[in-house]
Amino acid sequence: MKPLVGKVISRYDGETDFTGHNARIVSKTNEDGNEYKDIEFDTSAFGTFYSASIETIEGVNYIVANAKIWKRFSQAYEVIKRRVNANIGIKTSWEVQVLEAHYEMVNGKNTKIIDNGIFIGHALLGESVSPAYPCSGLLQVSSLETTDVELANALVNDLDISFDNVKKEELEVTKKELESSSLTTRDLHQKILETINPKGWNSNPYYCIWEVYPEERKVLAYDIDRDSEDNYLVFTYSVSNESVTVDEPSTTKLSKLISEKSNVNINIDLNKTAEILSQKEMDIKNLISEKEKLISDLAENVDALIQAGTQIEQLQYSVQELIPYREQVEENNRIETEKEIANKKLLLKQIAIKGGFITSEELETSEELSALIESLDEKSIKAIIAERLIAKLDIDKANVETSESKKVTVIAKQNIESDDDNLIDHKSVMSSFLKNN
Structure with a gap:
């Protein structure tokens, strides 16, 4: 610069x-x-x-x-x-x-x-x-x-x-x-410049004066080949007659020294400023360290994600290989289930027509009975049989033959506890029927 x-x-x-x-x-x-x-x-x-x-x-x-x-x-x-x-x-x-x-x-x-x-x-x-x-x-x-x-x-x-x-x-x-010449402000500036640059333009390093602060006997200067605009040097000088002596400089960073104001006072606490800047530099280093750690953690997480992704792909491949076997098992289960349902339907039909209260023709033509057989509703089928049995018993009560009457009476007496031997309990008869079927 x-x-x-x-x-x-x-x-x-x-x-x-x-x-x-x-x-x-x-x-x-x-x-x-x-x-x-x-x-x-x-x-x-x-x-x-x-x-x-x-x-x-x-x-x-x-x-x-x-x-x-x-x-x-x-x-x-x-x-x-x-x-x-x-x-x-x-x-x-x-x-x-x-x-x-x-x-x-x-x-x-x-x-x-x-x-x-x-x-x-x-x-x-x-x-x-x-x-x-x-x-x-x-x-x-x-x-x-x-x-x-x-x-x-x-x-x-x-x-x-x-x-x-x-x-x-x-x-x-x-x-x-x-x-x-008398030691004017310009002369003071020039003498300080000559002192900090003893070989003139051939001095290495060559220092440029930023500002001279006579009240504080301080000079703010910078190396013409400095790496950053924040790099400054502070010289302390003394004047004897027209002779100027400059002490060894101290390095500092004065980022906030450049102000919009026309006058800047060097009385700022240089040590405190340096301390603040040092703390800021430490904070920056800590942030950089945290950033590097986060990057490292991120890299590890990325590796873990890649590994998990690979395992998922392998599992998906294994699942794809097992799909045909699963389909075969499902097909076998379906066939077995259909066979089991068909057997249950056949058994229910046999129960329905066993007592003669429901005929095979009814099972084929009646939508109600077909629906009950299709849904394997054994309870409803037996209820229909019971209703028809009770109806038949009511009809035959007066007109039944003697031998049949005795048979029914014997069955009733075996299943009903009653003081009246001539009374037929429809519920007991139905229970006996359902148990025998």
Whole structure:
């Protein structure tokens, strides 16, 4: 992730606008005590790129990137909004750390060619500043007829500077101005930046300052090549005269530090914040562990389901094999049941016609008797026989022959307990009949 940078100034017409890179050459001393020249950009970060790609537009390859603008830098945000809403557009320009370069003639001009470099930022330019490439920008923009002196002197072609062409007097003046200047907020920012990056752009890692908090003597910074936007470092610094000393940084994650407010106080409890974030990380780890356990349990359950499914298929196959045997058994049972029913019907018919009270013809022609035989209603058949027997006994009571009368009397006496020997009990006779049949 690389920063989106720029510097906001008040123009001659009262409007606020961006400048250029505001590059300047300064003298620095390396770790070995040797003095060297370096270039500084008087710009600040107010956004960061989060994605980039190469796209072909109308047959030309362009580097296209997406960036987040931090609203806490209200002036920069308002300038961007004003120029976009006014369809003025914003030109942009790379800030590159040149590692290797050479000069050659291009279109009749002695041009610096970068052979090896690192993209360290992307600057938003003022309306009157032209980028190195006309196509570089957010939208096409118009230029002002008047020129701001400060903007005209800014570096507009990315690092197109040759130290060999800079006059020694200019370097001495710049150095003198730097050494004699009072420790303003900007100077403090610059001195801290130089201290945490002792080799300038060649420092590895290279730290970008997010914000300086003078009251707390703290600096919030981040590694330009950090893996996550949540990764920050907190430096504690001290000032003696115009000398700045910076202690070793402590790492932390400050996800909620970026606020919509224009002022953010560093007085938040960094330890408590780190503790909360640590707890959140622990919660995340626990959730991940639980998720992995659930996945493992799910895998075991899936295996069990697969095994159960296999067993079900095997059982279904076995059932299919047994179906013919079951059908044969059912058929045999049906035949046996039908045979048993037929035998019971035949036996019931024999009972019906045995006493002569029901004839074979009646069994064939009477729907009532046929239905009783079909339903094997032995009780109803015997009831009909009893009714007919009683009716016959009533008729024969007066007209029966003597021998038959004696026979009936003998039967009645054997089954009825009565003081009257001449009385015939119909119920006893019927009971005797049913028992004998």
